[in-house]
Amino acid sequence: MRAYVLAVFVVLVGAVASQKYTTKYDNVDLDQIIKSDRLLKNYLDCILEKGNCTPDGQELKKNIPDALLTDCSKCSDKQKDGTKKILKHLVKNKREWFDEVAAKYDPEGVFREKNREEYAKEGITF
Numbered sequence: 387m388r389a390y391v392l393a394v395f396v397v398l399v400g401a402v403a404s405q406k407y408t409t410k411y412d413n414v415d416l417d418q419i420i421k422s423d424r425l426l427k428n429y430l431d432c433i434l435e436k437g438n439c440t441p442d443g444q445e446l447k448k449n450i451p452d453a454l455l456t457d458c459s460k461c462s463d464k465q466k467d468g469t470k471k472i473l474k475h476l477v478k479n480k481r482e483w484f485d486e487v488a489a490k491y492d493p494e495g496v497f498r499e500k501n502r503e504e505y506a507k508e509g510i511t512f
Contacts, residue, residue, distance in 0.1 A: 405460055412464045420475045430483055434490055454497045474510045
C-alpha cells in the first residue's frame, strides 16, 4: 500500500516482460502516505539505504535509477501522476528530504534540469 510513495521520484515498482513497470501498486492511497511523516520517512530511509525495506520499497529503490534515466517511459499515466504528487509534496513541505533523495539519485541534476519546465507547470520548483 505504501510502496507508491516515491513513486517519489519518481518511479516506480518492478519491470515486467512488457518493459513496463508493474501496476500492482497503482491503487495505493498516496494521500495517506503524504499525511504520515512516519510512513513517508520509512520509504525515504529505504531508498536512501538508511533503513529496512519492505518488498515494495525494495522494488521502488531498484527502479528509481531506470525511471530517472528513461523519464519514466515505462510508467503508466497513473504512476507519472503519483510521482508528481509525491515530488510536489516533498519539494513544498519536506524540502530537506527531497534534497537528500535528489543528491543520491540525481547528483548532477540531469533529471531536474531536463524536466524543470514540465514540473514547474505542476507547481514543482527544483
